[in-house]
Each structure stands twice: as C-alpha cells, then as structure tokens.
Amino acid sequence: MQRKWWTLIAVSVATFMLLLDITVVNVALPSIRRDLGASFTDLQWVFDAYALSLAALVLTAGSLADRLGRRRAFAAGLVIFSGASLLCALAPNPVFLNVSRAVQGVGGAVMFAVSLALVAQEFPPGRERGSAMGVYGATIGIAVAVGPLIGGALTDSLGWEWIFYLNVPIGAAALLVTYLKLAESRDPNATRIDWAGVVAFSTGLFLLVLALVRGNAEGWGSGLIVGLFAGAAVLLAVFVLIERRVPEPMLPLGLFRRQAFTGVQLAAFAVSSSLFALFLYLTLYLQNYLGLSPFAAGVRYLPITVLSFFVAPVAGVLLSRVPARLMLCVGLVAVGAGMLLMGDVQPEDSWTGLLVGFLVGGAGVGLINPVIADVAVSVVPKERSGMAAGINDTFRQVGIAVGIAVWGAIFVGRGTHKVRELAAGTPIAEGARPRELIEAASSGSLPQALAALPEPARAAAATAARAGFLDGLNLVLLLGGVVSLVGAALALWLVREDQIDRQEIQG
Template identity: 55%
Template sequence: MTVVQRWTLAVVCTATAILMLDIAVVNTALPSIGEDLDTGIGGLQWVVDTYTLALAAVVLTAGSLADRFGRRRVFASGLVVFTVASGACAAADSIELLHAARAVQGLGAALLFATSLALLADAFPDERQRTAALAAYGATIGASFAIGPAVGGVLTTALGWRWVFLVNIPIGVAALAVTLRQVRESRDPRAPRVDVPGLLSLTSGLFLLVFGLLRGNEDGWGSGVIVAALAGAAALLVAFVVIEARSTHPMLPLALLRSRAFTGAQLTAFAISGSFFAIYLYCSIYLQNVLGLSAIEAGLVFVPSTLVMVVVSGATAQLSQRVHPGVLVSGGLLLVAAGMAMLTVAQVDSSWVVLLPGITVALIGTGLFNPSVSAVALNSVPAEQSGLAAGINDTFRQAGIAIGVAGLGALIPTGDLLRGGSAGDYVNGMHTALLAGAVLAASGAIAGALLIRRRDAEELSTPANVAFDAD
C-alpha cells in the first residue's frame, strides 16, 4: 500500500467515523438534550431526522458535483461545513436551533458521504486492495455506529451533551489538513449537470413522508394535515421517478437499475438502515428512561457486541474471496432480522443483560453486510461513475434511517415517555417496532438473494461490463 493510499484510507475512514458517530452518539445523548432543551420524543426524533433527511436528499447532487468539480475538493468542502455546523449544534440553546444546525450538518455530511467511496475507488484500482479497503470502510461504518452510544454516554455523563458535537471540531480540522496535503484529486469528465427538478422533488417528498409519519400519532392518521402530507409525499416521489426517466441529466440515472446487483445493493442498504440502525434511538430511550441507566451505562451496553462485529467485518474481507457477496449480504440481513426479534424479550423490569444476545446477533450480521454491500454497489457500475454510485447508496442508507426512525416511531403509543407517559405502553410499542424492523430486514434479505445472485459474479468482478449513458 502506497503512502497516498494509506492517507486516503485513513482520512476517508476518519470522516466516515465522525459522520456515523454523529448519528449514533446523538442517540445516547437524546434524553439529556430533551431535558435541557425542554422537548419530548417528537422533538428528539427530528434531531435525528433533520440530519439524515438533509444527507439523503442532497447526497446524490453532491456526488454529481464531486464527479464534475473534483472529489477531493468537494470532500474538503464537506469537512468545513460539517465542522462549522458541529460548533453551531453545540451552541444551540433551543430545540429549533439545534434542528437547524443539524440540517446544515447533514448537508456537510452529504458532501463527505458522496465522495468517500469514490476516493477509495480511485486510490485502490486493484480489486484485491479495493476489497480490503472496503472492508475497512465497512468496519468503520458498523463500529462507529455501534460504539457511538458508548462514546455518547461517556461524553454526556462526563462533560455534557454539547460535547458530542464539540468533539467533531478538532477531528474535522485534522482531517481537512490531511485531505489537502495527501489525498489525490479525481473527477469524471462526463459528469452530468445538476438535476435541480430531481433534487427539489426528492427533498420535498422525503420531508413530507417523514413529517407525516412523525406527526401521525399526535395529529391523528385521518387528519387533513397528515393525509395531505402523505399524499403529497407519494405524488412528489412518483414525480421524482418521472423526472429522472425524462431528464437528459438525471441525478439518479434509471439505467443504473438495469443492473440487478446494483438495485439489490440499494434495497438491502435501505432495509438495514430502516430497521436496525433506526431502532437505536428507541433502545437508548428504553435503557435510560425505562431501565434507569445513566447515559454512560446505556452506551456501554453495546460495547461487547461491537467488538464481535469489528472482528467479523475484518474477516469478511477474506471471506468475500470465497463466498459470493449476495450470500453475505442476505445472510447478514437475516441475522439482523433474528437479532431484532430477539430484542423483544426486553420488559419494563428487565436487566440490560437480556439485550446482549439480540444485539450481538444483529451486529454479527452487520459485520457481514457492510463490507459486502459496499463492494456490490461500487463494482456493479463503471469505475468512472463511482461518485454517483456512492451517492445513490448513501441516499438509500440515510433515507432508510430517516424513514425508519419515523415509521418505527409511529408504532410506539402517543403518550410521551419523557413527559410522564406509561413505561409499559412504551415497551409494548417498542416490541411492535422491533418486529416490524425484523420483517423489513428479512424482506431485504430476500431481495438481496433474488437480485445479487451467483450468475452475476462476472458482472461484479468486471464493472466496465455495465454500460449506460449518464449524460
């Protein structure tokens, strides 16, 4: 591995770590944020969803900009925006200001996510080296999301919730310095123009969908506001597909979906994000506000299983040389589904120990899934379109979290646990959400098995075989 490759891998994994930590770390800090800024579960859900919605809506456009103007340049810009917004989050003195700062932070995260895999693809053209780099990248995603609750617990308990954002600042500054000095610039000379109609329809559609799901219990599912929001979301998302089909420079070229493997990668990424990654918020509230654990104790619950997942992610790099990635993707999602179902043993008077088996099984599945799905997403499109492919994959991931947080939260009773609601009702609703998440993960496993098949192995190993016109 060359010096440039080492630094590129290091800075991409570092940036990815702080991005994923800013989803997971916040989960543990949410009860403290709610108490300090005087908000309930609804306000806390938006702390997660403003970030993930901004990321999901903009990451495709960011990928296009990166391919056109330079992936290193866009990556560096993302570090600046993300770091400054992290300071604004830490300084917020109301839940509304925190929501706004989180949205800007999500925009910076979109620039980083859209370029991360593309930078790796350019730095590691050799298939074997790229596989190892993607394994490290996948392990970073899984480990950061899993250890995030522990890190958030330590920072929240020792220093206060604002430090879960302040810690990003020195890391972001250091990553920016390395990027400007060590990372190689790359771009796609055939990159399309920015698809403004597609961006607006996707952003508006996702926002209305999440808004409707989050407010449905409070306003009533038959209320005019909720019906209008969900109907508008459906219309705008359909319009997005129509726009992309007719556009001469779509942000999501539908021809990409002719690759069964590429489509499978997106559906499975959505499935794991909308199920296991989305349930973290509600598990954190359960641990702190039902079982009475401190923030640091709640975070440490996830540490043993995380260590297992890191080992599995590393082993997946070797396993992928002998096992088709579709098997690893589907098998990983089945384990996630099983783990989520196992978490339903949690009761109002349980010990936190009862969660360990389910968390461990789900994180073993995550360790198999993450490196494999990243490899499928990149290797099933031409190398020069890696920025676009990375953006599409991250759109499905982050949209999955945003919709999952809203959708699973809609299954939890309207009584706000943080404002005197029933712990028993909350736990029963959490059981329903866990089972719904397990069904989503299992459905993703089936989709992966059907779409990422063995006979597509040649396609996955020779990405140039997938041809389409993105101009």
C-alpha cells in the first residue's frame, strides 16, 4: 500500500481517538459526578481543561513540528495523549481528573496541529486531496457517531474509567503505524518559537474562561471577576502586540489579510462554539432531566451522528466542484437551524422533541467538517501547512472552551432568574439557593439538594429547578443557533475560491 494511504490511516486513527474521547466523555459526565463527587463547575472543567491546553499550545505545537519534524511530533503527541488517558482513568478526585485532562490537551495539541499537515504533504491539491479530506471528515463522523454508544456501553457495564483506558491500545496502534510507515517532513524556513506569545495567549485565555465559569457564583460585579476579565483583556492585547513585533510570531497576523483564511477560521469557531459546545448541556438534559442511562443517551444521539457520517464523504467529493464558501454557508445555516429547532423544549417533551433539530444539525456538521479541514491548509503555502492547521485547530478549541463557559454562565444565570421568579416570597428564592438548585439539577444532584430543604418546600423547589433548567437550556440553544447563522454569513462574505489552491500537481 502506498505511503500516502498509511499516512491517512495513521492520521484518521489518531483523530478518531481524539474525537472519540470527547464524545465518549459527554455521556459519562453524570457517572463521573457521582463517583468523584464533582460539582457543575467541575463538569465544565472536564471539557475546558482539555480544550484550553489544546487551544493554548496547538500553534506552538505546529511550529515545533515544522521545525523538529512532523512525524516525530505526531508520535510524541500520541505518547502524551495515551499516557494522560491512563491517568484520567486512575483519577481519585475531580482535580486530578481535570489536571490529567489538561495533559491530554497537550498531546492532543500536537496531534491536531500535525494531522492535516501530514495529509496535505502526501495528497496534492484538488480532487485527490478533496477525497482524502472526505475520508478525514468521515472519520470525524464515525467518531461522533459511535462515541456516545461506546461511552454509554462502557460506562454502564465497566465504569466511566474505561472510556479513558480505551485510548491506550488505540494510541499504541497509531504509534506503530507512525514509526513504520510515515515519512518525516519539516519546514526548511522554520526558526524560533514564540514563547512570549504562548504565555500571553494561554494565560489570557485561561483568565477569560475562569471568569466566565465563576461569574455566577462570585457575582459578575465582584472584584475577582472584574479583575479576571481585565487581566484577560490586557494579556490578549499584549499577545496581539507581541505578534505584530516578533520576527517569527506563533500567529502571523498578516495571514488574516487573506479573506478566505479569516473566513474559514470564523467558520470553525462558529460551529465549535455553538453546537459542539452545547453537546455538554444537551447531554445533561438527556441524562439528568429525562433520566436516561449513559447508553440510552448515546442511542438518542445516533440521528445527528449517523447523518453527519454519511454526509461527510459526499462533501469531500463536492469540494472540487462546489465553491467552498457556499458549502460552508449552507452547512452553518443547517447547524444553526438545527439548534433553533431544538430550542423550544417543554416540560412534557421526550427526547423526540430534539429529533428534527438533530437531523438538520447533523447534516450541517457533515457538510462543513471536510470543507474546513481542506480550506484551512489550502489557503497558505504548503510549507506553512503545519502552522495553518494549528491556527484552525486553535479557533476550534477556543470556540469549544469559550462556548462551554459562556453558555454555562448564561444557562445558570437564566435558570437562576427563573427559579427566583417562580419561588418569589419563599425561602427558596433567597440568597444563593436558586443558583444552587439550577447547578444541582444540571449536575444530577437535585435529590441531594432537595433533601437539605424543609419537607414542605421540596416539591415547589423541584418544580422551580426543573423549569429553570429548561428555561436556561432553551435560551442557550437559541443563542447558539444565532452564532452559527452569523458564522454562515461571514463565511459566505469572506471565503473566495480564487484564494484557495485548487490546482492539481502535475508529474
């Protein structure tokens, strides 16, 4: 078999492992909460610890890979990710788990940064690369499709720890293929690493997410939250200044003068910060509100995931025939419409109230994933493909991390307001109790929270908490749909076909 196919297999297996881990974790969260005594905030950090370290380091990982060798970096990423997965499985408490998730993000950063570059170096632009990206997109579809089922089955039968143990043999197989079959490549012009940019960006992003996650508990006007927001703003501004002045920036701002480059980053951010970030809250609805088991929740995700799987290869074929901006626009409109269709959940609804939205959103995800992957590396010179892939993955992961934090803040804030409104004039509406009830309903610990209340107040508190949960969920689904539709408009406006390399390499 030709080397390019081995490369595509190795990249696809690694991508499968990364995305499987994300989708598998989704349905295991309530079980993790019960076993480790995790709070609602802890559950947010299970995702954000991973996404933050990945987002903060993926650009540096791309630069290091271009300099030290992409195959070597890819192998190192596999080792770190698999080792951290083992630590996650052995976690005795939420802090240990979330620190291990952050280490996973380091390994994930390296693999994400290098994956598309490895594919791009083996497959020439045009129809051949489009087909490869179709396979890559199908891999994403498979991981998303089977992830909830595997996660649910493992969690129900063996325990949530096995969702992390699973990564160890998969990582070992990918590592073997990497060393035996992949070719090494570098950017001959790669130079110094922009460490100052790394520190400013990662610290600023961490402070931003921390402020969003803690805002409801601490008070949005408190000195701590205002200080965190101010620190994040200063550090991110410093990051921009650094990138404008250093000779070899981790994020070359000049690339954003190319409209197609900017457009594809905004498209990646839009889908990640909307639907992908909201999967966390949809899972909490399916399991903690409707009372489904992890496996049953995974089954309910099949409509969105299976449709994404079948649409992705078709999108790969269409890449060389249909303008990328049109595919991005249609896909993001479908994702946005899907969330708008989901966002009117009523107390008497079953999971089928989400079904139409799942189908429409799944088709949109399947359409845009291969397009984003292809355009991200096709709007820059081939030798900068590692950096381009890193920038695109940064926008994806920043979208997920910030999206989870923003939606969590709005979700809890809106739900708290609803509880206070419904329980006005009773002790339930006083102090921090409304917020605590919403967080308990979200994390699956509502029975324990109700047990701490006087017997006569429990029924009213349960009704108010469940109503507040739905109010918050419907609002974030609505706003997530709006974000996706705005992304569709920006992609249609910015992405231009004449800025994308579509020429077949001859000879």
